[in-house]
Amino acid sequence: MRYSKQREAIWNYLKERIDHPTADQIYENVRKTQPNISLGTVYRNLMQLRDIGRLRTVEVGDGLIHFDPNPSMHDHFICTECGRVDDIEVSDPEKIKQEASNRFPGRIDGYSAYFYGTCEECMTHKRMRASTNL
């Protein structure tokens, strides 16, 4: 794989992110420093980076592909109010994988869990709306 400033910009943007952006969000942001970059290039690079294990793609239930700069096994929380995606550490992924391997006929290579609910911020908003009758 050769160097390209587009790929560098994409990675530089994504690696700082904890909100698991979509291709389009990444595109819109990378455009600020690389105005001529195209959405196709963004997709191609993201998929390439996934294939070499630098990042992970995540399907959270909204039909869009989200990109996570952390490729290791870990869980996610999705707020059903605002759609934000957070990393969440609930239990030891290796242990769960082991446990599943023992009970399942076949080989288990990895796993990922998704928790759905309302994030702290949205909980506050809901309380505020309730208390002011809005």
Place this chain on the structure above:
Amino acid sequence: MRYSKQREAIWNYLKERIDHPTADQIYENVRKTQPNISLGTVYRNLMQLRDIGRLRTVEVGDGLIHFDPNPSMHDHFICTECGRVDDIEVSDPEKIKQEASNRFPGRIDGYSAYFYGTCEECMTHKRMRASTNL
């Protein structure tokens, strides 16, 4: 919600399935008894049934929506060789949900976990291919 023979046929087909078919697979099968049904109707009914909690939609990583007649909290196994999706019971979902709730600032309503690997059948195929040098 009113009765319709299309919805009945969709549900009758899906409720017996353990392989989490896609809308198109459901469409192709329901067509055998309802030749004039359209794919749009299949989607509309499936989403309706999901909204009232009769079934669950599952995103397993292939970009397609899969439909699971069992709406309760349970985990899934996806074979990365053949793409099949199986239900899998690894640990008590309620317990995991509780555990996550305790550690997370915000409310957790539900969760689902996906295990990826090779199913028993594909393991056998792989072994056969290996032993016959195919």
Place this chain on the structure above:
DNA sequence: GTGTTTGCAAACAATTTGCAGAATT
């Protein structure tokens, strides 16, 4: 110079939607 990457635009594929007519209550 060779092979990879890009931007652009067109192609694709899954899902959703608008609407006039049919079916349910």
Place this chain on the structure above:
DNA sequence: AATTCTGCAAATTGTTTGCAAACAC
């Protein structure tokens, strides 16, 4: 009779692809 549901087809949306030019090595 009043709504809801259907089939059809077109629209929408996210993602992928083909190609000639630009770039990296």
